[in-house]
Amino acid sequence: MDTLDMLIVNGTIVTDKESFPGTIGIKDGRIAAVCGPGVYPEALETVDVRGNYILPGAIDPHVHFQDPGFTEREDFKHGTMAAAAGGMTCVLSHPLDNPPTTTFENLKVKEDAYEGKAFVDYGIHIGATSDNLEVLGALWNETGATSVKMFMCFSVKEFPFVEDEAMLKALKIVAENNAVAIIHAENDGILSMMTKEMHEAGRKDGVAYNLSHPAEAEIEAIKRALYFLEITGATGVILHVSTAQGLELIHAAKEKGVKVYAESAPHLFQFTVDDMVEKGPYLKFSPVMHDKENQKKMWELIQKGYVDYIGSDHSPYTKEEKQVGEDDIWKAPNGIPGIETSLAVFLNGVNEGKLTLNQVAKMTSKNTARIYGLSPDKGTITPGTDADFTIVDMNLKKSIKSEELKSKCKWSPYEGVELKGWPVMTIVRGKVVYDHGKIAGEAGYGKYVQRKK
Numbered sequence: 249m250d251t252l253d254m255l256i257v258n259g260t261i262v263t264d265k266e267s268f269p270g271t272i273g274i275k276d277g278r279i280a281a282v283c284g285p286g287v288y289p290e291a292l293e294t295v296d297v298r299g300n301y302i303l304p305g306a307i308d309p310h311v312h313f314q315d316p317g318f319t320e321r322e323d324f325k326h327g328t329m330a331a332a333a334g335g336m337t338c339v340l341s342h343p344l345d346n347p348p349t350t351t352f353e354n355l356k357v358k359e360d361a362y363e364g365k366a367f368v369d370y371g372i373h374i375g376a377t378s379d380n381l382e383v384l385g386a387l388w389n390e391t392g393a394t395s396v397k398m399f400m401c402f403s404v405k406e407f408p409f410v411e412d413e414a415m416l417k418a419l420k421i422v423a424e425n426n427a428v429a430i431i432h433a434e435n436d437g438i439l440s441m442m443t444k445e446m447h448e449a450g451r452k453d454g455v456a457y458n459l460s461h462p463a464e465a466e467i468e469a470i471k472r473a474l475y476f477l478e479i480t481g482a483t484g485v486i487l488h489v490s491t492a493q494g495l496e497l498i499h500a501a502k503e504k505g506v507k508v509y510a511e512s513a514p515h516l517f518q519f520t521v522d523d524m525v526e527k528g529p530y531l532k533f534s535p536v537m538h539d540k541e542n543q544k545k546m547w548e549l550i551q552k553g554y555v556d557y558i559g560s561d562h563s564p565y566t567k568e569e570k571q572v573g574e575d576d577i578w579k580a581p582n583g584i585p586g587i588e589t590s591l592a593v594f595l596n597g598v599n600e601g602k603l604t605l606n607q608v609a610k611m612t613s614k615n616t617a618r619i620y621g622l623s624p625d626k627g628t629i630t631p632g633t634d635a636d637f638t639i640v641d642m643n644l645k646k647s648i649k650s651e652e653l654k655s656k657c658k659w660s661p662y663e664g665v666e667l668k669g670w671p672v673m674t675i676v677r678g679k680v681v682y683d684h685g686k687i688a689g690e691a692g693y694g695k696y697v698q699r700k701k
């Protein structure tokens with residue numbers, strides 16, 4: 249064997265199925281060999297992971313880096329630094345920036361804004377709205393964007409949501425082009441009815457916001473989305489599923505042959521509606537957290553494999569934008585930072601016996617890569633694939649301090665929350681980009697990944 253570029257030694261390799269001690273050899277950014285422990289081929293550099301676990305590089309396919317357009321909240325450089333610190337080797341960026349990623353022109357603006365800034369690899373989702381259906385097929389086919397986002401309810405006015413007719417048309421185009429629809433599923437009518445009720449009752453508190461997004465809103469929309477996927481034959485992902493019942497419905501549809509996957513988000517497993525009392529606007533996002541009972545069931549379902557993958561839905565706003573919601577929750581925007589703490593929530597779950605490390609590898613890498621066309625280059629620890637790794641220390645206990653976060657956003661709903669199990673090193677295509685608290689990579693190293701059908 250030629251001299252390798254790097255060896256990773258003294259670690260336990262974790263795949264979606266098994267864990268075993270071993271050595272990994274890297275050459276030209278790819279995995280050259282996976283050997284047993286104590287086997288040390290010649291290499292220019294050796295990284296000793298000191299008994300920690302080596303997971304296939306985690307991928308976060310649900311991020312809003314607010315760039316271009318809202319860079320006072322976050323930007324691509326800081327967002328991908330935060331990704332590296334959170335153990336993420338690749339991110340897929342959602343289309344709700346300014347301008348939104350819904351035309352060729354706007355996509356170019358985004359690509360230019362990203363140029364030379366990434367610390368980790370990245371891809372871009374495009375968006376389907378009620379008014380860009382003519383270009384949707386071409387946009388997906390000609391750009392290597394990975395998937396098509398759509399909202400079933402109001403989000404922001406620059407990104408009009410799809411009502412049934414537009415959604416069905418969009419799903420037909422998705423099916424014809426063998427694309428993936430990524431769907432925010434909430435019933436708009438239920439949301440507006442409940443919001444009006446809360447306003448009429450004079451409520452401005454955090455809990456009132458969550459009550460305006462009841463479980464029924466998500467459940468109805470999931471049922472409709474599943475049926476629409478079934479009759480159009482499109483492949484779809486239901487984003488950030490917040491209800492145990494929603495996960496069960498998706499699982500049942502899948503069993504029936506509907507091509508659908510369930511995403512869920514870390515904050516839904518960390519916080520419940522009760523936390524709205526104290527954290528209000530700093531936990532305002534949608535769909536919302538429900539009660540403890542629902543959360544307990546969701547952990548049980550994650551263990552049963554009902555969640556296909558995890559997306560952080562990292563979506564920072566400035567402290568000032570959120571602060572106004574302390575007195576009036578309706579005035580705060582929707583979205584919270586989360587990419588740096590996402591993996592730790594689930595590693596902490598492993599330490600609490602709620603799931604296995606192999607399941608974490610599956611939900612943060614294997615499945616994500618498969619669903620979004622990043623396989624076979626990413627998603628597994630296999631010779632010939634990208635040398636992307638997330639090294640985790642399962643014994644490290646740490647309380648989150650917002651000022652230490654690499655994101656531009658220096659507040660976090662996780663402030664003071666203690667979690668056990670953290671990513672300590674992130675390796676992207678054979679290069680260490682994050683190392684025990686410090687960014688070790690460079691802006692521009694991360695590259696655009698072309699999705700495969």
Ligand SMILES: [Zn+2]
Pocket residue numbers: 310312342561563
């Ligand atoms: Zn989102």
